[in-house]
Amino acid sequence: MTSPSLAKLPDDLSQPLDQTALRSVDRAIGDLRRGDPVVVEDLQGDLALALSVEAVTPDALAALKLMAGSSPVLAVTRPRAAAIGLGEHQSPVVTLALGGGFNADTIHELVDPTRRAPQRSVSTLTIEPAELETREGAAVALAKLARLLPSAVVAPIRLPRGVTADGFVAKHDLMLVRARDILDYQVHAARTLTLVGDASVPLANAENTRVLAFRPPDGGVEHLAIVIGEPSGQDGPVLVRMHSECFTGDLLGSLRCDCGDxxxxAIAEISRQGSGVVLYLAQEGRGIGLVNKLRAYQLQDDGFDTVEANEMLGFDADERIYLPAAEMLRQLGFSRVRLLTNNPDKLRQLARCGIEVVDRVAHIFPSNGHNEGYLRTKAERSGHMF
Structure with a gap:
């Protein structure tokens, strides 16, 4: 099965970088996480106020409507729209007009399946499709980047006569961010990673180990390269494991997944073979973040599998991209790898990012009594090769 995340990378990865755009998106992410609205500008220059659904209260809704001078809509992803009975849609985002008595509580019921509240009928809602480049689509993409529930309340801004966009933003002390910059953010952040730390860290199964930290210039989250032994790209393909961080599995030893194993x-196998690299990627929960992963666990306890739980929350089955991994490999001097993985999507994505995968090395561990369903879903729904 091809992950929808493959479509997130543009065909041309050589597009020019805009450091100001990176910083504006990063600041907008911070505002959204703090519960503040941000101004989103689409490709035509039209503006809208966007607010995370997690920050929605009756007062916040009233303030948003008053400030924008228009009625807001609720923007949800295609998977979430299907989950709440709005049918299958081709567009990545669906908007719902918030009329007919739909209030803050109703919005939370519509977007958060963990509330376990009775779902109200959506049959009377006015529904419109939206592409990612629209204000509504970009607002949802920004919520994803902020590791919040992937929905947003969006209100088109009707500028008063004589007021410019810059004047409106300054008057209300808001952050303005362009839709195109939001959609390009992950690619630009990955392509501008800079080595900011490098230290020897002897490990229990690999004493000759260095840990290198790579940070994007906007100050975003760091990715790590765990370099074991003395790998050299001159000696042939390097043994590599791409590992997305998992706080519950890696640190706490959770039995719900196989991440810690x-x-x-991987560290033990690379050490046994002499040298290689573990790329530790800041993409918790297949890219949805720790809090959303805990929400997904709640849904799994209700009987949904790991793919269904992500989709119930409004995410794709896998939200990760692997351009950061490819960029770290390039900076380390490696262009050909032997990849420790069971996931065919990783093979495709690394190749698309310009890294030659010479061989796949199986990376299989026994189930533990708690993760049989999880492993079965990875095989049956995501095509993992066990």
């Missing part, structure tokens, strides 16, 4: 197993 895969991380420690």
């Amino acid at each position: 895969q991380l420690r197993g």
Whole structure:
């Protein structure tokens, strides 16, 4: 199965970088996480106020409507629209007009399946499709980047006579961010990673180990390269494991997944073979963040599998991209790898990012009594090769 995340990378990865755009998106992410609205500008220059659904209260809704001078809509992803009974849509985002008595509580019921509240009928809602380049689509993409529930309340801004966009933003002390910059953010952040730390860190199964930290210039989250032994791109393909961080599995030893086993197993196997690299990627929960992963666990306890739980929350089955991994490999001097993985999507994505995958090395560990369903879903729904 091809992950929808493949479509997130543009065909041309050589597009020019805009450091100001990176900073504006990063600041907008911070505002959204703090519960503040941000101004989103689409490709035509039209503006809208966007507010995370997690910050929605009756007062916040009233303030948003008053400030924008228009009625807001609720923007949800295609998977969430299907989950609440709005049918299948081709567009990545669906908007719902917030009329007919739909208030803050109703909005939370519509977007958060963990509330376990009775779902109200959506049959009377006015529904419109939206593409990612629209204000509504970009607002949802920004919520994803902020690791919030992937929905947003969006109100088109009707500028008063004589007021410019810059004047409106300054008057209300808001952050303005362009839709195109939001959609390009992950690619630009990955392509501008800079090495900011490098230290020897002896490990239990690999004493000759260095840990290198790479940070994007906007100050975003760091990715790590765990370099074991003395790998050299001159000696042939390097043994590599791409591992997305998993706080519950890697640190706490959770039995719900196989992440801790895969991380420690990769370190031990690379050490046994002499040298290689573990790329520790800041993409918790297949890219949805720790809090959303805990929400997904709640849904799994209700009987949904790991793919269904992500989609119930409004995410794709896998939200990760692997351009940061490819960029770190390039900076380390490696262009050809032997990849420790069971996931065919990783093979495709690394190749698309310009890294030659010479061989796939199986990376399988026994189930533990708690994760059989999880592993079965990875095989049956995501095509993992066990």
